[in-house]
Amino acid sequence: MPALITYRTPVQEDWVDYNGHLRDAFYLLIFSYATDALMERIGLDADSRGQSGNSLFTLEAHINYLHEVKLGTEVWVQTQIIGFDRKRLHVYHSLHREGFDETLAASEQMLLHVDLAGPKSAPFSERSVGLLQGLVDEQQDMPPAEFVGRVMGLNIQS
Structure with missing residues (x-):
C-alpha cells in the first residue's frame, strides 16, 4: 500500500514565527487534522459520532521537530x-x-475510544475494528515508524 496520506495543506502566514518557521503549536494542529481524517477512515466521521455518541480522545502525543518548515x-x-x-x-x-x-516532523499518539455520554472509555464498534484491521493489513509491508517509543530525558551525572 502506498502511504496513507491523511492531510495536506500549505503552511499559512499566521502559522509562522519571527524566524519564518512553522510555530510549534501548528505542527500539532496539522497532526490533529490528520487524526480527524483518520477518524473518517475508521468509521468515526461526524455522522457516525452523532449517531453512536463515540469519539476519540488523545491520551498522549509526542512530537519530534526534525527539519524546519517555512511559510x-x-x-x-x-x-x-x-x-x-x-x-x-x-x-x-x-x-x-x-x-x-526526510521526515520533517513526526508525532506518535495514543488515542482512546470514548462514549461521550460519560465520558468514559468504550470498545470500538465491530465496523471500526474491521476498518482498523484493514489498514493494519494494508500497511504490513511499510517500514517501521522511525520515531516511536522515544523517551525524553537528560543523563545527568554528578
Missing part, C-alpha cells in the same frame, strides 16, 4: 497504525514535503 510550503501527513486494542489506537503521523525525502 507557503505544501506539506502532507502520512499516517501509520502502530497498533490497536479494544479501546485504544496507537498512531504515527509523519510530516513531508515535495522534493525532500
Whole structure:
C-alpha cells in the first residue's frame, strides 16, 4: 500500500514565527487534522459520532521537530497504525514535503475510544475494528515508524 496520506495543506502566514518557521503549536494542529481524517477512515466521521455518541480522545502525543518548515510550503501527513486494542489506537503521523525525502516532523499518539455520554472509555464498534484491521493489513509491508517509543530525558551525572 502506498502511504496513507491523511492531510495536506500549505503552511499559512499566521502559522509562522519571527524566524519564518512553522510555530510549534501548528505542527500539532496539522497532526490533529490528520487524526480527524483518520477518524473518517475508521468509521468515526461526524455522522457516525452523532449517531453512536463515540469519539476519540488523545491520551498522549509526542512530537519530534526534525527539519524546519517555512511559510507557503505544501506539506502532507502520512499516517501509520502502530497498533490497536479494544479501546485504544496507537498512531504515527509523519510530516513531508515535495522534493525532500526526510521526515520533517513526526508525532506518535495514543488515542482512546470514548462514549461521550460519560465520558468514559468504550470498545470500538465491530465496523471500526474491521476498518482498523484493514489498514493494519494494508500497511504490513511499510517500514517501521522511525520515531516511536522515544523517551525524553537528560543523563545527568554528578
